[in-house]
Amino acid sequence: MNNSTGKLLFIFLVALLLSLIGAWWVARRYRQAMRRSMSAALAVPLAAAAAPGPPEMATPHPEPASVTVTDNRRAGLRLAGFLTGLSWLIALSSAALQLHVVMDGMAFSVPRLLTLGFVQLWPLIVCLGLLWRWSRWRVAGVLLLWALACFALVHWRSEVPDPRGTLLYLGVELGPAVLAAAVCLGGTTRAIAPWLLLPMIGLVWASLAGMDLIALLLPRPPEWFLSLTGLLGARPTMLLFVLAPWLLAWWPLKRLGRALAHAYTRKWLSDLMVLFTAVWGISLLDKSLMAASDLGLGGAVMLLPLLWVPVVMGALLWRQRTAQGAGRTKRAPTLLVLRVFQHDARIQALFDHVIERWRLTGNTVLIAGTDLVERTLDAVDIFTFIDGRLAERFIHRPADVAARLAAFDLAPDADGRYRINECYCHDTTWQQALAALMQRSDVVLMDLRSFQAHNQGCRHELGVLAQAARLQHVVVLTDGETDRAAARAAAAGAPAGRFVWLDTSTTGRAKRREVLQSLFTARAEPRGAR
Helix, strand or coil: CCHHHHHHHHHHHHHHHHHHHHHHHHHHHHHHHHHHHHCCCCCCCHHHHCCCCCCCCCCCCCCCCCCCHHHHHHHHHHHHHHHHHHHHHHHHHHHHHHHHHHCCCCCCCHHHHHHHHHHCCHHHHHHHHHHHCCCHHHHHHHHHHHHHHHHHHHHHHCCCCCHHHHHHHHHHHHHHHHHHHHHHCCHHHHHHHHHHHHHHHHHHHHHHHHHHHHHHHCCCCCHHHHHHHHHHCHHHHHHHHHHHHHHHHHHHHHHHHHHHHHHHHCCCCCHHHHHHHHHHHHHHHHHHHHHHHHHHHHHHHHHHHHHHHHHHHHHHHHHHHHHHHCCCCCCCCEEEEEECCCCHHHHHHHHHHHHHHHCCCCEEEEECCHHHHHHHCCHHHHHHHHCCCHHHHEECCHHHHHHHHHCCCCCCCCCCCCCEEEEEECCCCHHHHHHHHHHHCCEEEEECCCCCCCCHHHHHHHHHHHHCCCCCEEEEEECCCCCHHHHHHHCCCCCCCCEEEEECCCCCHHHHHHHHHHHHHHHHCCCCCC
């Protein structure tokens, strides 16, 4: 590995580490800022808050498309198939480039191309794990099975089998998977780190430029440099040259962050496809740096397969907008999520295993809270916060509710998944936001695990849900700690069949499947069926 290649690898690894640290910092400070903003206004009496909210919509809310749990599962399979096909395009393109450019002189053949492509396909496993929210252990187990399959395939295809050499080759190939897992499989890092990676690469490059400037000055140091070193000392001066370039780089990198947020708003990017690109980018960057040892800048050719991502996504986005413009798509159903706050782990697990699957065929709306920061943060949230403009996202007055709901993004991304839309509320505005959200929702999922009579906010929500005019069904999750008597009393007066009560004291795979099933069957059943 030559000096320039080593420098590029250093920039990437340090930027990756800074992205991970930055993700934790952003998540922590974001929670703190949200807590301050949520309680900034004095809470109004609950009775006053229960006053009539926003007026009913002047025009009838159009009926949603009829979607069943079977449709949802098919959408999941289609998306998994799409990720698989796109991964094969990238892997085969990378294998072809490796055979023609890197392994110059190796005879090309379709079996050799397919074998090399299969070996390079490991990012697909990480991406499917991201889609289905697998645990780290499950991803690691599937990667191990993939490695065993690759070992058998390479051993079978080798003219002169070399088990030790094959193991070494697979170890080098699988090495970047550790970096991909560090960035994408953690709850906090998955939501934030990929968006920070490009800006962090810019900051690290700026610091190295400062160090390169010192190297240029040392042979014939100017007077000002000698004076600065004498005043500060050698190490502080070096630190100054490392950090001072950040002041110059900050403005363009801030613009880069805004550009990423704008691209996300315009649907040129989606959270899943940014993760997909990050995983494949780590894999191809490793190959590019290894190729650069012999080819120099020509090693960058190994990054070309990434171009499949914008090409394919652009085609899908054009097709989707054409269908919408022709009126061939109907409104997707909308799910309102309510919960008992301060039970972060439970609601996060619910999001991972139920809401993420709902997003395949429907929208999700909720009132923002600190408990779901890692599950709901997107590019706009991240860079708005870094810009110091988080307060702009809050609903300060009841009159602001309509404008906030009008800004909701209810169209699917190019990959087919729907986004999560939130209302950021103060203590004095969440009741009005709740009333408006119910007018836009088709089904409600309410997590009342550990609910007690003193949870006045949830009691208020149950009462409003019971009296809502157009709402048909509410799926309520309870457990052994739920005060069911208080919950049912708060929901008294609701039309028959509106509330579907599910005991989720255990939350295994079968129970999660039942919860998801209830979200769809609840909409389909006539009133009074339960």
